[in-house]
Amino acid sequence: MIEGVLETALYADDLDKAEAFYGGVLGLEIIRRGGNRHIFYRCGSGVLLIFNPDETEKPIENDPFPVPPHGARGPGHACFVVSRDDVDAFAAKLSASGIAIEQQVTWRSGTRSIYFRDPAGNSLEIAPRNLWNP
Amino acid sequence: MIEGVLETALYADDLDKAEAFYGGVLGLEIIRRGGNRHIFYRCGSGVLLIFNPDETEKPIENDPFPVPPHGARGPGHACFVVSRDDVDAFAAKLSASGIAIEQQVTWRSGTRSIYFRDPAGNSLEIAPRNLWNP
Numbered sequence: 021m022i023e024g025v026l027e028t029a030l031y032a033d034d035l036d037k038a039e040a041f042y043g044g045v046l047g048l049e050i051i052r053r054g055g056n057r058h059i060f061y062r063c064g065s066g067v068l069l070i071f072n073p074d075e076t077e078k079p080i081e082n083d084p085f086p087v088p089p090h091g092a093r094g095p096g097h098a099c100f101v102v103s104r105d106d107v108d109a110f111a112a113k114l115s116a117s118g119i120a121i122e123q124q125v126t127w128r129s130g131t132r133s134i135y136f137r138d139p140a141g142n143s144l145e146i147a148p149r150n151l152w153n154p
Numbered sequence: 155m156i157e158g159v160l161e162t163a164l165y166a167d168d169l170d171k172a173e174a175f176y177g178g179v180l181g182l183e184i185i186r187r188g189g190n191r192h193i194f195y196r197c198g199s200g201v202l203l204i205f206n207p208d209e210t211e212k213p214i215e216n217d218p219f220p221v222p223p224h225g226a227r228g229p230g231h232a233c234f235v236v237s238r239d240d241v242d243a244f245a246a247k248l249s250a251s252g253i254a255i256e257q258q259v260t261w262r263s264g265t266r267s268i269y270f271r272d273p274a275g276n277s278l279e280i281a282p283r284n285l286w287n288p
Contacts, residue, residue, distance in 0.1 A: 021181070021236050021237075021240045021243065021244050021247070022180060022181065022182060022197060022198070022234045022235065022236060022280070023198050023234075023235040023236060023237065023283070024197055024198020024199055024200060024234070024235045025159065025162045025197050025198065025200045025202060025232060025233070025234060025235070026233040026234060026235045026279075026281060026283065026285065026286070027231070027232060027233035027279065028159045028162040028232060029230055029231040029232060031226070031230075046156060047155070047156065048156060051286070062286070063156060063158055063159050064156075064157050064158020064159065065158055065199075065283070066158060066159045066200075067286050068159060069231065071231070073228065076231075077228075077229075085259050085261065086257060086259065087257065087259060087267075087269065087277075087279075088256050088257050088269050088277050089229075089277070090228075090229040090230060090231045090276070090277035091228055091229060092165070092226040092227060092228040092229060092230040093226060093227055093228050094207065094211075094224075094225055094226040094227050095211075095223075095224040095225060095226060096163055096165075096224060096226040096230065097161070097163040097203070097205070097210075097224045098159060098161060098162060098163060099159070099160040099161035099201075100156045100157075100158070100159060100160060101156065101157040101158045101159070101160045102155050102156060102157060103155075103157065106155045109155065110155050113155075122222050123220060123221065123222050125219050125220065125221060127219065133221075135221065135222050137222075142224070143221075143222050143223070143224035145160075145161065146156070147160060149157070149160060149199070151160065152160070152185070152196070152201050
């Protein structure tokens with residue numbers, strides 16, 4: 021019955037730095053920021069949620085939308101889709117913004133992934149959509 | 155340039171339990187399991203990666219595909235798409251499998267989310283795709 025992933029979550033302790041990175045450098049469209057708790061971004065047909073675990077691990081009480089507590093620590097991972105033609109341009113844009121390219125991996129199919137870090141240390145990747153459908 | 159999320163990652167210390175849950179209960183199609191390090195599942199147009207952080211935090215050396223280390227601890231979050239008509243049936247399927255429904259939230263749009271946990275304690279959610287496009 022599951023048709024896909026709707027929300028992908030990463031954790032960051034400094035949401036100001038996260039907003040400068042995900043909105044400013046990566047260029048994602050913000051949906052909304054909730055104070056020091058979260059920033060939500062539209063990302064294609066899905067949504068990227070950046071959470072401050074110090075806040076999301078607190079149980080929500082007396083609220084009409086009592087989502088369960090959660091909150092991870094340490095570097096997570098997510099991979100974003102870019103078109104095959106945009107991989108090099110995207111890497112150049114990162115470098116121009118002072119974001120180091122940590123690694124480039126060429127898979128057996130010839131598809132390339134580029135790895136970098138967000139300010140919280142999460143390991144991010146960009147790759148063409150055919151990475152998993154070579 | 156980012157067109158969407160390609161890979162969503164969650165962390166689990168017991169991959170046997172994770173496989174019984176994500177493959178057996180949720181019914182996701184496995185792409186491959188890598189020993190005690192990871193299990194990858196197809197999930198619509200994206201991929202769900204379940205990682206054992208004890209393994210992924212180790213630097214990869216002498217490997218043709220040297221992906222950077224990562225690894226989070228504590229309960230993460232992801233939300234899966236089901237059709238609006240499948241929400242109740244999905245919840246019933248979880249209950250029949252002994253998975254507790256931790257919370258149900260009805261948003262202002264009338265769209266409902268159902269929350270439950272994977273064996274590692276990650277907070278999972280199912281919701282119709284229009285949750286973010288009411």
